[in-house]
Amino acid sequence: MANSKQILAKIARDAAMVGLTVNSASDTAVVIENGSNDLTVSYVLASIQSPMGGVDGSVSPFLGIGIANPGKIKITSSIHTGGNMSDIIDSLVAAKLLALCAGFANNILLSNDNASFSGEIAGHPDLLGMGQ
Numbered sequence: 001m002a003n004s005k006q007i008l009a010k011i012a013r014d015a016a017m018v019g020l021t022v023n024s025a026s027d028t029a030v031v032i033e034n035g036s037n038d039l040t041v042s043y044v045l046a047s048i049q050s051p052m053g054g055v056d057g058s059v060s061p062f063l064g065i066g067i068a069n070p071g072k073i074k075i076t077s078s079i080h081t082g083g084n085m086s087d088i089i090d091s092l093v094a095a096k097l098l099a100l101c102a103g104f105a106n107n108i109l110l111s112n113d114n115a116s117f118s119g120e121i122a123g124h125p126d127l128l129g130m131g132q
Contacts, residue, residue: 004028004043004071007104011041011073014100020093034093037079041101044072044109070123072107080113087112 005027012025021033030041075097077088088110089095101108105124111117 004045007043007073007106008041011101014103015097018096018100020096020100032093032097034091034097037077037087037090037094039088039094039097040076040078041097042074042076044074046071070106072109072120073101073104074109074111075101077112080116083112083116085110085117085119087117 023031108121
């Protein structure tokens with residue numbers, strides 16, 4: 001139920017504030033300069049987009065607030081060879097970006113350009129098992 005546009009805008013602002021170079025920022029992606037391996041941050045919407053438990057928002061608009069599943073933050077490397085974690089976290093810039101994204105409660109997906117490597121880092125422990 002998070003607003004991906006605002007989350008990506010905050011990631012772009014935060015990245016600039018910690019000294020990372022934001023090559024481009026849009027409603028769907030933020031591209032961070034990382035030498036020959038630019039990193040793209042995007043937001044993957046959750047499969048559950050409404051409160052769980054049969055709560056009808058038109059009848060009880062405040063019941064179930066906070067229990068909808070958050071989406072995931074995805075960091076994609078522009079490198080498409082290899083197939084391991086070093087394709088993505090290959091520099092101090094990449095490590096800083098990962099740390100910045102880990103400040104959100106969302107899970108973080110890591111992937112290289114051709115998806116020969118992908119992994120997921122769990123977000124805040126209180127959100128585990130929320131249906132995603």
